[in-house]
Amino acid sequence: MHVPARVIRPQLHWVASSPLPTRHGEFTTHVFLDQAGDGTGTGKEHLALVFGDVDGAKGIPVRVHSECMTSEVFGSLKCDCKEQLDYAMAEVARVGRGAVVYLRQEGRGIGLTNKIRAYDLQARGHDTVDANRLLGLPDDARKYDIAADILEFLGVRSIHLLTNNPEKVEALRALGVEVVGRQPVIIAPNPYSAGYLDTKRRRMAHKLPRLSRVPQAGAGATPSLSLVDTLAVDESRPSAGDAE
Numbered sequence: 001m002h003v004p005a006r007v008i009r010p011q012l013h014w015v016a017s018s019p020l021p022t023r024h025g026e027f028t029t030h031v032f033l034d035q036a037g038d039g040t041g042t043g044k045e046h047l048a049l050v051f052g053d054v055d056g057a058k059g060i061p062v063r064v065h066s067e068c069m070t071s072e073v074f075g076s077l078k079c080d081c082k083e084q085l086d087y088a089m090a091e092v093a094r095v096g097r098g099a100v101v102y103l104r105q106e107g108r109g110i111g112l113t114n115k116i117r118a119y120d121l122q123a124r125g126h127d128t129v130d131a132n133r134l135l136g137l138p139d140d141a142r143k144y145d146i147a148a149d150i151l152e153f154l155g156v157r158s159i160h161l162l163t164n165n166p167e168k169v170e171a172l173r174a175l176g177v178e179v180v181g182r183q184p185v186i187i188a189p190n191p192y193s194a195g196y197l198d199t200k201r202r203r204m205a206h207k208l209p210r211l212s213r214v215p216q217a218g219a220g221a222t223p224s225l226s227l228v229d230t231l232a233v234d235e236s237r238p239s240a241g242d243a244e
């Protein structure tokens, strides 16, 4: 079936949509292509998973999520991305309307190859920030203009952003998105993600709980769901500026 493209701005087109049954309920998936008629643009297909009627909606939960193939497809334990995505879909479905905007900016925008290069450096002892820097890459190369355009296209008037990253809130606000609140998406650490999450808290200003016990990765530290679920976090010592 031919679906006529809808031009949102010269480089961003709505190109397809369909219902998508998921274990969290039925979403509508919209695909947006980042490519102008003259071939400029990344050629990437970004998604919005929409639950319920969001046109004209105010204060609805929205997750602006960045692609992470290693965790979302292959179940890597190094980060919290897949669980955050799952949590966001469940939360949006629970509330009854909202959206997950899925941006194809793998590896905080440096791409899959560079992320795997960074992982190799991390395997040699560098943290997620230093690994990028050693590669001569920015700590975070992401942009959110496409997310802002998608939310405008969907008719969303204002949002509660599901994120631990205050910079993401500010970036979206700077693009004109009315963010009325931030809702944390805290995932319990496992032995392989604990250091990474702690680095995000210490060096990237993410609003994450301070770990009262950092689980160790390595021989014998086989992560299990029960371990992940029962690890204690110390939430009594939030960083300054937690309140919003």
Ligand SMILES: Nc1nc2c(ncn2[C@@H]2O[C@H](COP(=O)(O)OP(=O)(O)OP(=O)(O)O)[C@@H](O)[C@H]2O)c(=O)[nH]1
Pocket (backbone or CB within 6 Å): 064, 065, 066, 067, 068, 069, 079, 081, 084, 105, 106, 107, 108, 109, 110, 114, 115, 118, 119, 128, 132, 162, 163, 164, 165, 168, 185, 200, 206
């Ligand atoms: N360069 C790099 N990217 C990573 C690494 N681990 C995960 N990512 C990418 O980081 C992106 C997710 O960003 P995060 O910093 O985890 O979280 P965030 O989106 O800023 O904040 P939240 O909304 O709280 O999830 C995804 O694109 C992942 O592919 C890493 O070690 N190095």
Ligand SMILES: [Zn+2]
Pocket (backbone or CB within 6 Å): 068, 071, 079, 080, 081, 082
């Ligand atoms: Zn990830």
